[in-house]
Amino acid sequence: MPQAIRFHETGGPEVLRLENVEVADPGPGQARVRHSFIAVNFIDIYFRTGRYPLALPDGLGSDAVGVVEAVGPGVTEVKAGDRVGYLTGPQGAYSQVRVMPAAVLIPLPEGLPDRTAATLMMKGMTAQYLFRQVRPLQAGETILYHAAAGGVGLIACQWARALGVTMIGTVSTDEKAALARAAGCAHVIVTARENTVERVREITGGRGVPVVYDSVGKDTLMDSLDCLQPRGTLVSNGTSSGSVVIDSQLLAAKGSLWMTRPAMAHYIQPRAHMLEMARELFDHVLAGRIVSEPQRSFALADAAQAHRALESRQTAGSTVLVP
Structure with a gap:
């Protein structure tokens, strides 16, 4: 049985x-x-x-x-x-x-x-909808991505590199930093000993980034907001450290920021669209641009x-x- x-x-x-x-x-x-x-x-x-x-x-x-x-x-x-x-x-x-x-x-x-x-099914398709749909990325942009050595994160490192995007990633240990770098993350911040906001401002010449992808949630919320440029976008795509609660006035005070909490279910319909998402992902893997x-x-x-x-x-x- x-x-x-x-x-x-x-x-x-x-x-x-x-x-x-x-x-x-x-x-x-x-x-x-x-x-x-x-x-x-x-x-x-x-x-x-x-x-x-x-x-x-x-x-x-x-x-x-x-x-x-x-x-x-x-x-x-x-x-x-x-x-x-x-x-x-x-x-x-x-x-x-x-x-x-x-x-x-x-x-x-x-x-x-x-x-x-x-x-690839959930993790690779998540990278696809985050980078290609929720907040489509353009070559030459610099982004911040939390948990860069996670299951989605390592795919995201490679996808960003394939798009010509400079990815700043956060990780918790030096071992995970090595994995993220090997996957194509341009700058890695080890949060156990580095200040995320200070490092992002240093890397970007004080400008901050136009978008932050944050799957951690409560523990990284304020850092994520403080790393954004005016009118930047926080993509809150997970809450592993706890739920995110935010006052809309804070978004205004920190630069007229945008925030979205996307769900996969709203990005894979209809079936033909889901299959096209998968085709794009599989093409990257079969071409060797993404190894997972x-x-x-x-x-x-x-x-x-x-x-x-x-x-x-x-x-x-x-x-x-x-x-």
């Missing part, structure tokens, strides 16, 4: 259980996918702890890659035998096999290994251990589960 990670109550990693599950045949508009690799994302912790509520018991995980085993009536998007990935749909990617809406499945091109693709491989792998049964590593900031880059 197939197995999946389930949780019956919110809490720490210990609430995650490996259970036997029934997997039905796909119905109309559905496909059954057997996973080869499953991505672990920080948002999974939000669901596990109840920050993002679910009706429990439920599964966990939003993106994975694998092969289509069967399709239901009326499915034209994919066929049995197709290699696919996904980054949206119901929770439950932490599983060996599951039934999914066929419309959310993205065919994987030849030459793109499953192991690589597992690091898991930094750490855990067995599906060890999902709790993967969460502990992620929460304790022991990880850099992407983490995957292997069913």
